[in-house]
Amino acid sequence: MPATPATPPAPPPAQGPYAVPDARGGRLRAPVGLATALTVLFALVIASDACTLYADWNLHSLMERMLADSAAVSDAELDRGTRLTGLAGTVHGNAVIVTGIVFIIWFHRVRTNAEAFAPGADKLKTGWAIGAWFIPFANLWLPYRIAVTTWGSSTPSAADGGYRRFPLTLVNLWWGLFVLSKLLGWYGGRAYSSAESAEAVRDAALTMLAGDAFDLVAAVLAVLFVRRLTAMQHARAAQGPAAAAVQGGL
Template sequence: MSAVPVGPPTPSPYAAPDVQGVRLRPPVGLAIALTVLFALVIGFDVFAGYADWNTRALMERLLADSAAVSDAELDHGYHLAGRAGMFQGQIAIVTGIVFVIWFHRVRTNAEVLAPGADKLPRGWAIGAWFIPFANLVLPYRIAVTTWTSSTPFGADEQRRWLRLTLVNLWWGTFVLARVLGWYGGRSYSSAETIEATRSAATTMLAGDVLDIVAAVLAVLFVRRLTAMQHARAAQGPVVAAV
């Protein structure tokens, strides 16, 4: 039985030469991990939303009739809200760490795919998240330049222009959800009246709903940018002096 000739193995799109000392690294594994983590974020957000709705309903009943809610119901409501906040905080830390690692990797890859496109050093893909007020703008700026730099070339070998709608929706929803969550949490902690507790629970509920939307958009953003970079990497890096 004659052996079937085997051709040379298909080279990995990430087996590329260094550009300014930077090498392409696959972000696919991190993107898969983030998809799982964001699914958990959504699940805990749903639980937190239920806890907030329960707190709000209890406050509505108390306003209608101060004897309509038992101490056991109030204790259960507070315990439920506390557990929801704890779970949200823990999954947010883990997801945030993995996201920043992925974000830094795709930003570093973009430096190979489009040298000089982003004037900020690639270390800002990590540091920008931890600078007060600047973290409302700089990560978005890096996301936009990384998205643009990762856009594959078309058949005419010209870079295609892809709309930034997904990036804009993700970032806007993410920031608004963070602001509402922060404000709602502070209001809840300092609430001294039934009306204030009800208002805080309403704000936190709105923040949880927005956080669910932001998590869905984040998954779409991560998967889309990862796929774009994979396709762009298969076309070969642009080796150019900066």
């Protein structure tokens, strides 16, 4: 009696929407957990921004009073104002460093996923999603360029299989305010360090105040950017491997 051919094993079940193979035979990696962590971390950045705003305003107010009447501000008040500015800056700086590390990890992951959705859409290798942040001057543009191409490559198809447009307004606002806040913060910090008069300190505090205000708004927009792009990739991955071929030329 001839042997019955063995039944081929059933393919393993898909492990959620991120089981879509990428161009190298690997798997997409869900950025959802990182996005959740970033939501919490950016909330800390926003809170620290609020503290630096108060410290900047307090320092500016002290200098205004000194300029109006040099005896109106005691040495103790001046010392407290200076220490508050330094402490707020340190806390904010530490929050930004931790958040920045997690953000770059998330940024690299969504860029890698985008390469699976639309291979070759971005001529820069996926490693640039990390390296671009550390190149002087180029880091004012390259991360934005990568964000734009990743955004376009991650756009899910419409219900009828056609192209669905997600405007870049959010990306543009976030990046513009982010760069502006960093430039103002850098300039204000240098001016404060070299200030030798109450008027110079007042002007530096005002510049830092503006930079921190823009930084707070940029942090809010960063949360929206992270959550929107993560949701776009989740929806795109849920459409399966065929969706990656629909917009492969983006």
